[in-house]
Amino acid sequence: MESMKARGLEQLLLLSGDRLPGHHPDQAPVRYLESVPALQIAREHCPDWLLGAALNPFKYREEEGGAQYLKGQKKLLAGADFFTLQLGFDTAKHIEAQTWMRAQVRMKPMLACVMRLSDKRAAVLQTVPGIVITESMRELLGREQQVSQAYASARSLERLALQIVGLQLMGYAGVHVCGVHTLDELLSLEQAIAEQRESMSSLTDWIERWHASWQMLGAPEVCFVPAIGAWEMGQSNVAATPRERLRYALLSTVHGQFFSRTGWLSRTLGWSMRRPIWKVGVAADALHAVERTVKRPLVGCDTCGSCRLQETLYVCPETCPKGLANGPCGGTQLNRCEFADRECVHSVKYRIAKSANQLPVLAQTLIPCIEAGNRHRSSWPEWFEPKDSTPGR
Known part of the structure; x- marks a missing residue:
């Protein structure tokens, strides 16, 4: 933070807790600086800074989903000015996170993490903790790749632009874009977003088009939810043993x-x-x-x-x-x-x-x-x- 001050930087996104490479639980414990105390430390030393924190709503059991939102409340108390969501593609969970934020005493803006998803990237993301890529998503992406690289690339760009437009309709303040690495890609994305906005009138229209963008003749229906997981915020049926x-x-x-x-x-x-x-x-x-x-x-x-x-x-x-x-x-x-x-x-x-x-x-x-x-x-x-x-x- 002192180094940032010297450079005139005043915006900090605090992310912690990623598993250290090579760390196994049977080895000597590794103790992390948690995001909640990190926010408190940053707010104490830099009261005027813009501080952000992470939220992962893509959870499909009551305990893990409820615990994520309860920790989100702690982050708000600790000084978070905005949230960045984990990368995800489940529309219901994006809406759920917005519903949770609107129920808070003081609403804060949220950014959604999005990616231009390819079959190759999906294969890697399936091994990343906290990111949900279902087998039906992989099946569709693989079939598109089999048609041609150009076809798969065009479809992925269309879906990325479409998702960004939908997230804006849901009330998200912005997006954290991954997988766009060149100026030409960015310009193509901006043009695709403009085209999608012009033809979109409501969130209902968007949902229909979003699901249609994940369909392909001969491919199984795409589901964004793990096969054995279905919890949504508001459902409550678990209790201590x-x-x-x-x-x-x-x-x-x-x-x-x-x-x-x-x-x-x-x-x-x-x-x-x-x-x-x-x-x-x-x-x-x-x-x-x-x-x-x-x-x-x-x-x-x-x-x-x-x-x-x-x-x-x-x-x-x-x-x-x-x-x-x-x-x-x-x-x-x-x-x-x-x-x-x-x-x-x-x-x-x-x-x-x-x-x-x-x-x-x-x-x-x-x-x-x-x-x-x-x-x-x-x-x-x-x-x-x-x-x-x-x-x-």
Whole structure:
């Protein structure tokens, strides 16, 4: 940010959370600077800047879709001035994201990410977490390519121009264009957009033409939705499992008894934890070992040094391969983690919050990042320290 200031730059799109090349969850954890704290940091240091963040509405399970929008609310609270969507082609999800934004207290403009999609690009995108390219889309693109390269190129340009016009009709403030690399391509796109606008009278007309642009004689009907996914915003039929509810009830009860800072048991523990002996040396190491021994089997604790369990419905963010505490990344697929070896912990958290009537916690509690040097120590002494009463903290 200091380098940007020196160059007179005042617009920043904050994107984080992409999986690092070669990172596997069975290796040493990698902890990311989350987008929500990053927005807070940028807003604090540069209050007049234009700050943007990402939103991925292309989710087809209630837990992952709901968690995306709840994290979007956090990003708004943290200072986002606009959103850029993930690349996507599902019209229903583009409309859904606009519906969500219109329901917010303060609406912010949104940009949609679009691409001139070819068969070759679609093959690559199928391996990119968070982007939905269905087999029926691939089938159509492949058949167009078989006709001729020129035919496939003309069709892809037509669809890109058509999608941009439709997104404007939906209310999007602009588009983030991918896959257009030369001036000639850009000029051709602008001309195609102008032609589409002149012949378009309504969003209803556009939807018909959009679906027609994905049809070809002899090709199967194109569907933009994964075969096993159909959730739309407003549908709500999931709940925490009996085991998840029991676990939440037990851990919240234990927390209330020992860490509420109100009852006699908690105040006694707090007095003990505030003794200087626990902050350095052998005693600090011993306390760290005790906390890790107690909490790791229960919640997967990695002793981050600043426990956030109360704010994450007792689903430890350290069990996320990226250590994300404020909500999911955009790379989930049908509730599965981008690493594919587990269910996304934020989907679990969503179910518990919904069953416990705690969903506002996932939208309004901004969890700060943890400095690397403060990790691997007990969080208990800090927990009982007097809290900073400065407004906004």
